Amino acid sequence: MALVKSKYMQVVNPVYSGDIPASEMKLSFINYDSESAETKDVSSIDEIIKLKNDSKILWINVSGLKDIESIKRLGELLEIHPLTIEDILQTEQQAKMEVFEKYRFLLVKTIIKKRNTFCRLNAKKKIFFVPFGKDRRFISTDGKTDELIITQVGIVIMKNILLTFQELSRGAFEGIRRKIMENTGEIRKMETDYIAYLIIDKIVDEYFSSIDHLEEHIENLEERAARTSDDTYIEEIQETKKYLLLVKKAILPLKNNLMIISRTESFFQTGEIKPFLQDLIENMEHAVMQVEHYREWLSSIMEVNLSVLSYQLNKVMKVLAMISAIFIPLSFIAGIYGMNFDVMPELRYSFGYFIVLGVMFSVAIVMIVFFKVRRWF
Numbered sequence: 001m002a003l004v005k006s007k008y009m010q011v012v013n014p015v016y017s018g019d020i021p022a023s024e025m026k027l028s029f030i031n032y033d034s035e036s037a038e039t040k041d042v043s044s045i046d047e048i049i050k051l052k053n054d055s056k057i058l059w060i061n062v063s064g065l066k067d068i069e070s071i072k073r074l075g076e077l078l079e080i081h082p083l084t085i086e087d088i089l090q091t092e093q094q095a096k097m098e099v100f101e102k103y104r105f106l107l108v109k110t111i112i113k114k115r116n117t118f119c120r121l122n123a124k125k126k127i128f129f130v131p132f133g134k135d136r137r138f139i140s141t142d143g144k145t146d147e148l149i150i151t152q153v154g155i156v157i158m159k160n161i162l163l164t165f166q167e168l169s170r171g172a173f174e175g176i177r178r179k180i181m182e183n184t185g186e187i188r189k190m191e192t193d194y195i196a197y198l199i200i201d202k203i204v205d206e207y208f209s210s211i212d213h214l215e216e217h218i219e220n221l222e223e224r225a226a227r228t229s230d231d232t233y234i235e236e237i238q239e240t241k242k243y244l245l246l247v248k249k250a251i252l253p254l255k256n257n258l259m260i261i262s263r264t265e266s267f268f269q270t271g272e273i274k275p276f277l278q279d280l281i282e283n284m285e286h287a288v289m290q291v292e293h294y295r296e297w298l299s300s301i302m303e304v305n306l307s308v309l310s311y312q313l314n315k316v317m318k319v320l321a322m323i324s325a326i327f328i329p330l331s332f333i334a335g336i337y338g339m340n341f342d343v344m345p346e347l348r349y350s351f352g353y354f355i356v357l358g359v360m361f362s363v364a365i366v367m368i369v370f371f372k373v374r375r376w377f
Helices: 002-008 047-048 068-077 080-087 175-180 192-225 233-263 273-337 352-372
Strands: 026-032 037-042 055-061 096-099 102-117 135-137 146-156 161-166
Touching: 002 080, 026 047, 026 175, 037 175, 047 068, 055 068, 055 192, 055 233, 080 102, 080 146, 096 161, 102 233, 146 192, 146 233, 161 192, 175 192, 192 233, 192 273, 233 273, 273 352
Parallel strands: 055 161
Antiparallel strands: 026 037, 026 055, 096 102, 102 146, 135 146, 146 161
16 A cells, blocks of 8 residues: 555545535445356445456446545555546546546546426425536426436446446446346446446436436427516526536537547557447537537527517507607696796686696597507507
8 A cells, every 4th residue: 555655646635525515425346257246235445345356347336425535545455546536526527538557537427317396385486597506406397396416427447347436326327237237238248348338328318318308498488488578587598508508518528538539549448349439429419419409499589588578568668658649738738728827818717627628638539549540559
């Protein structure tokens, strides 16, 4: 251990930093070869390290990053650079990839969709997206709260060891584990590169699930565009656009990293994975195009809503203008007979007041009829 410390010159002190509190750490492993497979949840790093064997593949999964000391110890035992451990614990950075002498490192963002029961009676009128935070919620049409949470997964690929570090404790890769345990296809005969590819493929699938989920929300915004004058509607569209930008920032770096990986043989050293990588890159490009399409769609929805608001405002202004036009001659007549000059014969007529009221009423009726004939209202 001392040799490892002196080799890497541990001048960094990795600490957890993120928008959400660190989850309790859970350790599990799968140890397998072409003939057998074993999986287990364990409580300490030492139990896993004993399984290290050059003849078998060892997949170590760390869910939750609260136990920093255990993660640092795992890094020391497997000679993982402290800067890599620091990247794993700092969950606010973009996706990245690095190639070291003994391992390859890939940091990716995941987008998780959750749906919780929700009572509209206790709800506010609208739940905004929180700009640039991790927890994004909005009320769906079926009365439930939809949550889109952006988290981080770190993947360390060695010759016979694969490590995954998940920010949140969840069963994201249970399908891959099941394939290994059930010996589906040729999965047990493949190296750690292939398992890493399956993990990335699963994350990309979650991207599409989350983007499709946003489509439902945008369609709801479109339906409301022509019939809402709520002051918060434009703000809701803007917050949705900000979230789409955040989704793009999560997807685009991974796509760029995969393009770099596909052009070099220093990361995935198994040639069979290259066609799969190309398929992943095409899927990522499609996801980015979808996000851009949704942002343009939201811009069009905003323009429609602004046009509706402008039309409604014009109608109100037209009514106010007609009312003002009707009262202009009435105010003129009232002003003449309110000047209080001594020589004003009409002031001494017995029916002068009623005559003036009749004239004012007639003027108002004539103007209203005129506006109606001209179809101004």
